[in-house]
Amino acid sequence: MQQRIAKCFPATNHSSACSGTQFFALAKSYNWQQRDSLAIDWFMQGHVPDFFRRFAPIRVTMKDSNGHAFRLTYWVSPDYFVVGNNEDWVRVPITPMAAQRLLDTVHAILPTRKMVDDIYLQSTVKLAPLPMFAFRDSSVTMYQHHLMIEGQRQQRKGLIAGIKKDVVTTSKLLTDKRANRVAIYGWHQPNGQPIQPLYTGHVNWYVDYSHGIRFVHATGKLNGKKVQLTNLLSNPQLAALLCYEDSCGYVRY
Numbered sequence: 747m748q749q750r751i752a753k754c755f756p757a758t759n760h761s762s763a764c765s766g767t768q769f770f771a772l773a774k775s776y777n778w779q780q781r782d783s784l785a786i787d788w789f790m791q792g793h794v795p796d797f798f799r800r801f802a803p804i805r806v807t808m809k810d811s812n813g814h815a816f817r818l819t820y821w822v823s824p825d826y827f828v829v830g831n832n833e834d835w836v837r838v839p840i841t842p843m844a845a846q847r848l849l850d851t852v853h854a855i856l857p858t859r860k861m862v863d864d865i866y867l868q869s870t871v872k873l874a875p876l877p878m879f880a881f882r883d884s885s886v887t888m889y890q891h892h893l894m895i896e897g898q899r900q901q902r903k904g905l906i907a908g909i910k911k912d913v914v915t916t917s918k919l920l921t922d923k924r925a926n927r928v929a930i931y932g933w934h935q936p937n938g939q940p941i942q943p944l945y946t947g948h949v950n951w952y953v954d955y956s957h958g959i960r961f962v963h964a965t966g967k968l969n970g971k972k973v974q975l976t977n978l979l980s981n982p983q984l985a986a987l988l989c990y991e992d993s994c995g996y997v998r999y
Contacts, residue, residue, distance in 0.1 A: 950999060
């Protein structure tokens with residue numbers, strides 16, 4: 747599965763791959779549209795480190811009302827959206843619209859709240875949140891936050907969590923009376939409790955240093971057979987594997 751996911755990503759010429767430091771040097775004075783455009787261009791050109799292409803398995807189980815057991819495995823990116831090369835890469839917060847475009851190119855989706863919780867529980871590197879308070883939506887703050895996380899991570903490897911609020915898919919986006927919302931959730935503390943409950947108060951073009959885009963490969967395995975996660979989310983009997991809500995269909999941005 748890891749190899750197949752890697753093939754979905756644009757190829758990288760490692761001798762010419764741009765660095766994360768270069769990204770934020772260019773984006774330091776950019777607005778959100780310009781930063782989104784740069785991030786999309788770099789991703790499409792293959793400026794993505796190798797580690798981000800090796801997705802990690804998440805395993806969940808449930809029994810239906812008849813006692814039948816279901817075992818689902820799905821695969822998620824080991825970190826939030828990054829650009830750069832193997833030696834110098836950065837986490838880049840982007841809008842959900844830009845994220846949806848990138849996800850579509852690699853057959854991936856955004857997580858639900860339940861998936862965010864399960865990813866945190868099964869992560870191998872759990873870090874405490876690092877809140878910042880000034881110029882929250884600036885590229886400079888985003889870069890500073892990335893550097894702070896890296897200092898905290900101390901080069902530990904593996905599936906990481908606790909460092910960002912997730913942009914999520916939720917049916918609440920369909921019932922919110924305000925148009926063009928983004929849904930965020932998570933940023934788990936060491937006690938396992940998220941700082942951010944499900945929230946749709948921001949307009950969808952708002953993005954700040956604390957937002958992260960987790961890639962979830964759209965194909966999983968249910969009891970050993972391939973399944974599309976969007977189909978599971980639309981299945982009233984099986985959606986509970988992936989979703990807390992009564993109505994769980996995948997909502998696109």
